[in-house]
Amino acid sequence: MFIQTESTQDPATLKFLPGQQVLADGKLVFEDSALAAASPLAERLFAIPEVAKVSFGEDTIAVTKSRGEWQLLKPVIFGAIMEHFMSGAPTVRPTAEATVQSSSPGQQAQSNELVDVIKGALHEVIDPELGYNIADLGLIYDVSVEAGGEVCVTMTTTTPGCPATNYLGQGVRDKVTGVPGVASVNVKLTYEPRWMPEMMSPEAKAHLGIT
Template identity: 55%
Template sequence: MFIQTEPMPDTSKMKFFPGKEVYVSGTIEFDNTDKASASPLAQRLFGIPGVAAIAFGYDYILITKTSGDWQHLKPALLGTIMEHFMSNAPVMRPARRTPAGDDGETSEFVDQIMTSLREVIDPELGYNIVDLGLIYDVVIDADGMTTVAMTTTTPGCPATNYLKQGVQDRAEAVEGVKLVQVELTYEPRWEPDMMSPEARQHLGIY
């Protein structure tokens, strides 16, 4: 994998072109580590000392440094970008969706469901499935049907039925939930980078 770089007029910025699609929905910026929680790649890059901000475009990564020389910073950045794309991990974590026209009430309802789902513990990793990144989506339709899209750490995981039942039970336990459908998917395949910073710290993954 060959990554091209392009210096910018502002010497604190540099573009990196990995030769792959990065962010197909336009551009997105991360100016701190909290905002980067939606992106495994951005989290990795913020872990490199000297990175101040990150932006994704269709085929590039724009990195802003705090100080120092690009000559010393570039090798770590190039290695991190290469490792990420070679692992086939997603650039962005799957987003939770709520119906179009949501007035905020549905979003709060989804948050309540996600809180309840944190009580489901993966028996292998010993941590809740939400922060492990196993819940891909929660959608509530106009008829009150709640659909939860989830995955497991590996296809054929022996705990699959246990986890699906746990998701079903905990979602149904939320007051106001009428009917729950649990969908199992492996697209995209789960990667450790999908875990929250808290889960990574708990499991000693940095």
């Protein structure tokens, strides 16, 4: 079994492509280990201490880490995924299948387009302390769009208790609310994983003189 990986905009999240079907349709997200009982595969992944979040697509497995280096984590995750598929167990237990969020290809394409527009708008939110946009600073961890234009933005700040936390959160709400197609915005603040300068884009690092 050959498993490929694919990077994401969030340095803490990596996609694993096992080369076979993961879900028959839709998407399933496990925000923490307490929800993993619905999925044998999620249980195996959350048994790895560094795993903080798991999501499944039709042929992808996205894993978000809380700490550690991918170089060390990838072999462990590869092993968990391979063990699952070799066991013949389902990705989702039958009693939990109703929780899978199904969407047609057209709806998914529209959702992806809206996410891209939202991420573009977030480049207009400037961190007052660093003088650069929060998207390139790596403060935006995730943007998701649910049915009806409900948007959830998961973000962090450079330090817990940052005095600009409320300012940045409101800036995100204002910019995302102004995007056509957005009905509501929920801003989720997290410090897992903790922000590090390595999360910044090359442009942000250059602006701040970080090499």
